Amino acid sequence: MTDITYIRTQEGFAYLAVVLDLYSRRIVGWSMQSRQTVDVVLQALLMAVWRRKPKSTVLIHSDQGSQLSAPRSLRSTSMDWASFLRAHNLEHSMSRRRNCHDNAVAESFFNLLKRERIRRRTDKTREEARQDVFDYIEMFYNPKRKHVRNGMLSSVGFGRQGKLTQKGV
Numbered sequence: 001m002t003d004i005t006y007i008r009t010q011e012g013f014a015y016l017a018v019v020l021d022l023y024s025r026r027i028v029g030w031s032m033q034s035r036q037t038v039d040v041v042l043q044a045l046l047m048a049v050w051r052r053k054p055k056s057t058v059l060i061h062s063d064q065g066s067q068l069s070a071p072r073s074l075r076s077t078s079m080d081w082a083s084f085l086r087a088h089n090l091e092h093s094m095s096r097r098r099n100c101h102d103n104a105v106a107e108s109f110f111n112l113l114k115r116e117r118i119r120r121r122t123d124k125t126r127e128e129a130r131q132d133v134f135d136y137i138e139m140f141y142n143p144k145r146k147h148v149r150n151g152m153l154s155s156v157g158f159g160r161q162g163k164l165t166q167k168g169v
Contacts, residue, residue: 001061002041003106007032007118007129014126016133017041019048019060020106025147026155027109027137028052032130038081049088060085061093063103112141 001020006013015036019029029048033040045060052058085092117136123129143156150158 001103001106002044003063003103003110004036004040005110005114006036007114007123007133009123009126009129011125014129015040016110017044018106018109018137019044020109021155021159022105024155024159025105025109025150026142026159030133030137032126032133034126042080042084045084045088045090049090054089057089057091059093060090061103063094109141112145113137 001022002017003020004015004017006015012034014032014034016030016032017040018027020026021028028051029044029046031040031043031047033043041062081092084090113133113136117132118129121132123132142154144154146152146154147158153161
C-alpha cells in the first residue's frame with residue numbers, strides 16, 4: 001500500500017510517500033521531496049523493491065491521488081508510473097472514488113507519525129524533517145513500535161516470526 005502526506009517545516013512543505021507492507025505493517029519504502037509528484041512515490045517504491053526483491057508479482061494499492069492517476073494531459077507522468085510498475089513486476093490496485101477506507105492503514109501510520117513525532121516540533125529545514133522521519137521509521141516504528149494486529153510484536157519482529165513459520169521452524 002502506498003500513500004502520501006505532507007510535513008510542515010519552516011522552509012515549506014516536505015512530501016512523504018510510504019510503501020507499507022499490510023502483512024507486517026512495516027514501512028518497506030519511503031521518500032521525501034519538496035514537491036508532490038509521481039517521483040516521490042516512485043522513489044519510495046524503488047526502495048521497497050530494492051529491500052524486498054520480490055520474485056513474483058506484487059500488488060501495490062493506492063488511492064486516486066493526483067500523482068498516480070494523472071489525466072491524459074500529464075500522460076508522461078502516468079507513463080512513468082506504468083513503465084515502472086511493469087519493469088518491477090508490480091500490479092497496481094486503486095481505490096474507487098470517495099472510498100477513503102481502502103487506505104486506512106497508511107492513514108493510521110501517518111496519524112501515528114504526526115502524533116508521536118511531527119506535532120511535537122517544527123523542523124527548520126526539509127532535510128531536518130527527513131532525518132526526523134528516518135529516525136522515526138527506521139529506528140523506532142519498524143524495529144520497536146508494537147502493533148496490536150501483530151500480537152504486540154514490532155513489524156520487524158512479526159515479519160521474522162512469519163518467515164520462521166513459513167519455513168516450518
